Amino acid sequence: MTTAGFLYPGYSAEDDYPLFQRLLGDDVTLRLVHTLMREDAHRVDALLDVGGPDVLGDGARELRAQGIDAIVWACTSGSFVFGWEGAKQQVEGVAEVAGVPASSTSFAFVNAIRHLGLTRVALAATYPEDVAGRFVEFLGDGGSEVVSVASRGIVTAAEVGTLPAADVLDFVAANDHPDAEAVLVPDTALHSAAVLDALEDRLGKPVLTANQVSVWEGLRLAGAVAPRTGLGSLFRAGADLASAPAGQG
Template sequence: MTALGFLYPGHSGEDDYPRIEQLLGSDIRVELVHTDIGEDAHRVDALREMGSTERLAAGMEQLRLAGAETVVWACTSGSFVYGWEGAQSQVRTLARLAGMPASSTSFAFVHAARELGVRRVAVGATYPEDVAALFTDFLRAGGLEVNGVRSSGIVTAAEVGTWGEEEVLTLARTADASGVEAVLLPDTALHTAAHIGLLEKALSKPVLTANQVSVWEGLRLADRRVNAPALGKLFTREPIVQV
């Protein structure tokens, strides 16, 4: 049994995690601890506060008691708003507090793209334009080429959490661009676990979503590999061998 730990801000798209756990199989356990979101706003100052050390530290004891072996800060915007170096510092602090391997959703997107061997990507963001721009900056710092960004301008995670299949599919389709190898949908408030197969079929390319890559990152940290076709190409492809 492998227990994966996740710190999840507030309550919006957390339903994805038990769904993903079911798809992974009986020997993977997903432990989710909710952190205090503070002000629900896709605004840089609020997002920095949401990802502060104090808020993350508050959930660590519960994850340790649950037997988690890895921990992922399951929040894209609450990590990339610090920039590449700042997000690395956040993860190092989290690993120290947790006493276990740690990462965040922002790094999970970069690692997942590398796993698939894709470099040219498009982004479909729920965020306002200024916050979406910070995500593209983060991706570029990680070596990805961002060839298109679609911003939905949504201010709160609560609103994002109400989106269903139609809205998610529309976001992915409008974000897709000629020549890109994958479409990325950040925001762990967005329910996507039930739609990944449909998204990849509609776009004919890999689609990486926040909760999907967060769980994959937890597995990567635990040195586990699980075949789960319902979760998209990321969960079926053999790893890229770097030469």
């Protein structure tokens, strides 16, 4: 049995993961540990604290005790806010504590874009504008061109987690761009597992969401790379077997 572990900050859209588990089937296991969120705010100082080594270390030790094959820090803003090199150090620290390959949602987005052979993307972000801008910089460091950026300006993960599916569909569709090969929807606080195929049907192109790429990355690092249906273009494309932690290239 392949087991991927996820460090998830606080409580907002954690119920996406049991749904992913049901959609994936019983040949893989997803384990989730909630990490400490001292302040729920999409603000740079709060995000640096959310992704601090003490917080992630505690969660990584808990997941290691449960027995996992790979681990993902399932938080986009709490990883890209450190910048490319800082996010690499963050992942390396998690891997050292957990004793397995590690990644984060930010690197998962980059790896998913590369796997699908994409270069130009649109960004539909729930974050405030300044935080979304940091993700644009991170994606640029990863080789992607962001052709448009939409910022919804929501400050807390708790509020993001309350957005209904119809609202998510409308928000993403409204912020597509004709030059974008895919639309990226960061923030693991946003529910997306139930609407992945619906999003792509509406836009007619790949849509990558934070919880989706996190799960894909965890399975990729754990060696479960077979194509799967019902979870968007990314899962239908399978994955490349990873021989080293993501973000190290």
